[in-house]
Amino acid sequence: MTNSINEIPNVKAMFVIGSNPTEAHPVIGTKMKQALAKGAKLIVADPRCIDLAEHADVWLRLRPGTDIALINGIMNIILANEWENKEFIAERTEGFEKVREAVQQYTPEVVSKITGVPVEQLQEAAKIYATAERASIFYTLGITEHTCGTDNVMSLANLAMLTGNIGKESSGVNPMRGQNNVQGACDMGALPNVYPGYQQVASPEVRAKFEAAWGVPLDPNPGFMIPDMFGAAVSKDLRALYVMGEDPVITDADANHVRKGLEALDFLVVQEIFLSETAKLADVVLPGASFAEKTGTFTNTERRVQMVNQAIKPIGNAKTDGEIICELATRMGYPFNYESSAEVMQEISKLAPQFGGITHERLGTQGLQWPVPHAEHPGTKFLHEGKFNRGKGLFMAIENQLPAEMPDEEYPFLLNTGRKLSHYNVFTQHSPSLGDHSPEELAEVNPSDAKKLGIEDGEVVQVASRRGELKTKVKVTERVPEGMVFMTLHYFDSPTNVLTNGAYDKVTKTYEYKVCGVKISKIN
Amino acid sequence: MEWLTLTIDGREVSVPKGTTVLDACRMNNIPIPTLCHAPELTSAGACRLCVVQIEGMRNLPPSCVTQVAQGMKVETQNPKVRNARKTILELLVANHPLDCMTCQKMGDCSLAEYAYDYGVTGTVYQGEKRCLPIDDGNPFILRDPNKCILCGKCIKACTEIQGKSILDFSFRGFDTQVGPAFNLPYNESDCDFCGSCVSVCPVGALTEKQMAGKGRPWEVSKVQTTCPFCGVGCNFDLNVKDGKVIGVTSNPEVPVNGKALCVKGRFGMDMIYSDNRITTPLIRKNGELVPAEWDEALDLVATKLGEIKKTYGPNSIAALSSAHCTNEENYLMQKFMRAVIGTNNVDHCART
Ligand code: SF4
Ligand code: SF4
Ligand code: SF4
Ligand code: FES
Numbered sequence: 001m002t003n004s005i006n007e008i009p010n011v012k013a014m015f016v017i018g019s020n021p022t023e024a025h026p027v028i029g030t031k032m033k034q035a036l037a038k039g040a041k042l043i044v045a046d047p048r049c050i051d052l053a054e055h056a057d058v059w060l061r062l063r064p065g066t067d068i069a070l071i072n073g074i075m076n077i078i079l080a081n082e083w084e085n086k087e088f089i090a091e092r093t094e095g096f097e098k099v100r101e102a103v104q105q106y107t108p109e110v111v112s113k114i115t116g117v118p119v120e121q122l123q124e125a126a127k128i129y130a131t132a133e134r135a136s137i138f139y140t141l142g143i144t145e146h147t148c149g150t151d152n153v154m155s156l157a158n159l160a161m162l163t164g165n166i167g168k169e170s171s172g173v174n175p176m177r178g179q180n181n182v183q184g185a186c187d188m189g190a191l192p193n194v195y196p197g198y199q200q201v202a203s204p205e206v207r208a209k210f211e212a213a214w215g216v217p218l219d220p221n222p223g224f225m226i227p228d229m230f231g232a233a234v235s236k237d238l239r240a241l242y243v244m245g246e247d248p249v250i251t252d253a254d255a256n257h258v259r260k261g262l263e264a265l266d267f268l269v270v271q272e273i274f275l276s277e278t279a280k281l282a283d284v285v286l287p288g289a290s291f292a293e294k295t296g297t298f299t300n301t302e303r304r305v306q307m308v309n310q311a312i313k314p315i316g317n318a319k320t321d322g323e324i325i326c327e328l329a330t331r332m333g334y335p336f337n338y339e340s341s342a343e344v345m346q347e348i349s350k351l352a353p354q355f356g357g358i359t360h361e362r363l364g365t366q367g368l369q370w371p372v373p374h375a376e377h378p379g380t381k382f383l384h385e386g387k388f389n390r391g392k393g394l395f396m397a398i399e400n401q402l403p404a405e406m407p408d409e410e411y412p413f414l415l416n417t418g419r420k421l422s423h424y425n426v427f428t429q430h431s432p433s434l435g436d437h438s439p440e441e442l443a444e445v446n447p448s449d450a451k452k453l454g455i456e457d458g459e460v461v462q463v464a465s466r467r468g469e470l471k472t473k474v475k476v477t478e479r480v481p482e483g484m485v486f487m488t489l490h491y492f493d494s495p496t497n498v499l500t501n502g503a504y505d506k507v508t509k510t511y512e513y514k515v516c517g518v519k520i521s522k523i524n
Numbered sequence: 525m526e527w528l529t530l531t532i533d534g535r536e537v538s539v540p541k542g543t544t545v546l547d548a549c550r551m552n553n554i555p556i557p558t559l560c561h562a563p564e565l566t567s568a569g570a571c572r573l574c575v576v577q578i579e580g581m582r583n584l585p586p587s588c589v590t591q592v593a594q595g596m597k598v599e600t601q602n603p604k605v606r607n608a609r610k611t612i613l614e615l616l617v618a619n620h621p622l623d624c625m626t627c628q629k630m631g632d633c634s635l636a637e638y639a640y641d642y643g644v645t646g647t648v649y650q651g652e653k654r655c656l657p658i659d660d661g662n663p664f665i666l667r668d669p670n671k672c673i674l675c676g677k678c679i680k681a682c683t684e685i686q687g688k689s690i691l692d693f694s695f696r697g698f699d700t701q702v703g704p705a706f707n708l709p710y711n712e713s714d715c716d717f718c719g720s721c722v723s724v725c726p727v728g729a730l731t732e733k734q735m736a737g738k739g740r741p742w743e744v745s746k747v748q749t750t751c752p753f754c755g756v757g758c759n760f761d762l763n764v765k766d767g768k769v770i771g772v773t774s775n776p777e778v779p780v781n782g783k784a785l786c787v788k789g790r791f792g793m794d795m796i797y798s799d800n801r802i803t804t805p806l807i808r809k810n811g812e813l814v815p816a817e818w819d820e821a822l823d824l825v826a827t828k829l830g831e832i833k834k835t836y837g838p839n840s841i842a843a844l845s846s847a848h849c850t851n852e853e854n855y856l857m858q859k860f861m862r863a864v865i866g867t868n869n870v871d872h873c874a875r876t
Contacts, residue, residue, distance in 0.1 A: 221868065
């Protein structure tokens with residue numbers, strides 16, 4: 001996020017798009033409700049009637065996959081009314097003219113046709129966002145989990161720059177990171193193209209720095225991204241996979257393809273705390289420790305690095321993931337001799353400039369928001385104040401694109417996926433009380449579709465896509481529009497990802513979890 | 525900022541304009557009992573336990589809703605003030621169950637603490653005790669309406685922290701109750717089970733079901749840590765007794781969330797002891813995963829990875845690191861792949 005979570009209650013206008021904070025980021029959802037109680041305006045763009053839609057000043061019920069058209073349309077209206085921030089555009093950005101040109105054809109009428117959103121609502125949303133004193137955009141996977149995810153994100157950046165709503169307190173573009181430490185895993189270079197601190201593997205100077213620090217020559221070529229790994233396993237370019245704390249069989253799109261890849265490997269090691277579906281396929285399973293059993297740090301969505309403190313000893317014979325990796329490295333002839341995770345952090349702070357001033361001791365009970373370049377630096381509450389990383393903010397003209405797979409005659413329903421409040425991915429299924437509270441998948445289907453299919457609330461149906469099929473209970477509800485089914489990713493018994501499409505964004509290789517075609521059939 | 529000077533119990537102190545008398549006292553380490561006030565909620569002045577004497581005012585005003593004025597003279601402990609507070613406590617105790625020895629809140633209960641402090645015996649007024657059913661129809665929150673002192677804090681927490689309005693007063697007079705509107709059980713209301721109401725309840729009326737009977741506040745050590753579930757990064761205290769996590773309590777001092785948490789962070793920690801935990805290494809032998817010693821498992825992994833690297837090259841090996849693991853562990857994993865194996869084949873589910 002460019003801003004901090006505790007800036008949210010002071011936002012004057014919130015634009016929430018492709019995100020369901022009250023369920024996926026609950027405490028952020030409550031901060032948004034606190035902003036509403038203080039009189040903030042709220043625009044929600046979502047095909048589903050999420051909880052926040054009921055509190056919104058304008059709810060834009062757009063057709064899935066039409067986000068770019070929607071945003072271009074809003075920019076068209078802003079320009080037509082001269083609500084843009086001319087000073088900000090002149091001083092802090094470049095490339096604006098191209099965007100002005102590109103959005104010309106996205107008139108309210110055209111956009112209304114593409115998105116299904118009435119013209120008046122588009123106008124109202126543009127006015128609220130552009131004329132507020134401090135407006136912020138919030139988005140999550142509803143924006144990124146598309147084949148055009150990168151373009152969606154750039155569209156939102158265009159909108160923020162057009163109105164100068166970035167680089168200020170309570171005003172910015174805020175992607176909310178999903179899993180607890182997905183921010184940190186990226187920061188630490190658990191990515192095939194960058195070392196810790198987003199330093200490029202391809203840069204000879206950077207590589208030389210890490211070669212000197214680690215004392216070995218390093219491979220100059222970026223490695224496989226996840227979607228490539230399973231294909232490479234099938235073609236035998238990949239022989240061994242070491243999986244730590246992930247369950248790709250359940251969480252990756254097109255699960256059957258993933259399973260095939262894993263089965264083709266010569267050697268699969270899974271290090272996990274639960275016997276996951278992926279672990280069941282492993283040659284060796286190594287028991288890791290839960291967060292309560294170790295000391296280290298997580299980095300949240302506002303870039304705050306915070307302590308995880310050990311409360312109990314590892315359960316049974318388990319060991320912390322860090323300990324296991326160190327033992328393996330040592331056995332393979334490169335001793336990892338760290339006294340503690342604090343010592344690992346010392347090494348990180350020497351190599352990743354954003355973490356330069358971070359030590360476990362300094363984090364204490366309050367944590368620090370990176371960048372923290374040196375030991376006296378207090379941390380950074382919001383980004384892009386005064387200037388962007390690249391200097392000027394670059395406008396990019398973006399055209400609307402359709403998802404890779406749309407519903408058709410054979411698979412007439414659009415499957416949309418997401419999360420619900422009481423669970424987090426598949427992890428929380430292991431909590432007996434949460435499992436008890438929310439025990440099974442309830443695929444949401446619109447009443448008129450249910451009527452056509454002759455299915456009732458609570459009935460078990462079969463859902464199939466080109467890639468797989470499953471059985472699930474149905475909840476008949478107006479929350480989803482006609483022609484859409486909504487399912488979560490939380491349940492082993494209804495593994496939604498056997499249905500989803502393995503197509504992905506060309507830059508980030510993020511799967512298109514959010515849109516694919518399915519059919520629903522009654523089980524007799 | 526404008527500063528005001530006042531005298532509290534004969535001591536001259538200065539506070540910023542807009543400060544309440546209660547906060548002025550607390551800033552200066554002068555204890556005032558409160559039941560309906562919480563720093564993170566708006567004040568109602570409902571319980572009147574925080575009364576003080578202020579020169580020139582006829583009644584004893586509640587300090588939590590009285591603003592400091594220049595030159596104010598405040599007394600917080602004189603007999604008149606203490607007697608007024610004692611009477612309030614006597615009345616509350618008169619119809620309060622006295623099963624303190626088995627109450628989960630024992631040791632952390634504001635009513636018991638103040639009753640002790642003010643020498644309340646429970647014999648001054650003979651009140652009728654309530655005999656209402658306990659609401660335990662959900663896995664998370666135990667509500668014992670007999671212990672409720674009607675302070676209204678839970679109602680405010682639900683509205684002001686959680687942005688829901690599940691809780692309210694029902695009925696009137698002696699029959700007044702606080703709970704989900706229309707006096708429904710929690711699981712039939714629209715409750716999110718965030719537990720904010722539990723975290724502000726001063727007595728044993730709202731408690732964490734999973735912690736019932738597991739430990740007393742003074743037996744428990746609290747370890748502040750970061751939630752393992754979502755990217756908001758809430759912090760809370762794990763409550764540990766005899767080497768076992770018995771539950772979670774919120775900690776108002778933490779940076780992101782203060783007392784707020786969601787159902788997962790507050791009530792999902794029983795996953796630590798899930799039956800699905802793997803507690804020993806497993807090796808596949810004749811198609812079955814069977815338990816093994818650490819040395820055997822680690823040697824096998826090291827040998828196998830070494831062989832594959834030698835035969836097919838380092839790029840035939842890849843790793844998935846984890847958005848659930850710590851920064852330090854992710855750092856070690858990518859270093860292991862890059863420096864020990866010799867490949868950049870490391871990624872994680874960054875995109876979910
Ligand atoms: S648990 Fe949360 S939502 Fe439910 S009543 Fe308490 S404060 Fe309100
Ligand atoms: S349940 Fe607790 S917080 Fe709510 S009114 Fe009763 S005593 Fe106060
Ligand atoms: S308590 Fe809830 S909102 Fe907070 S980090 Fe945990 S899962 Fe996220
Ligand atoms: S604490 Fe002041 S009236 Fe209750």
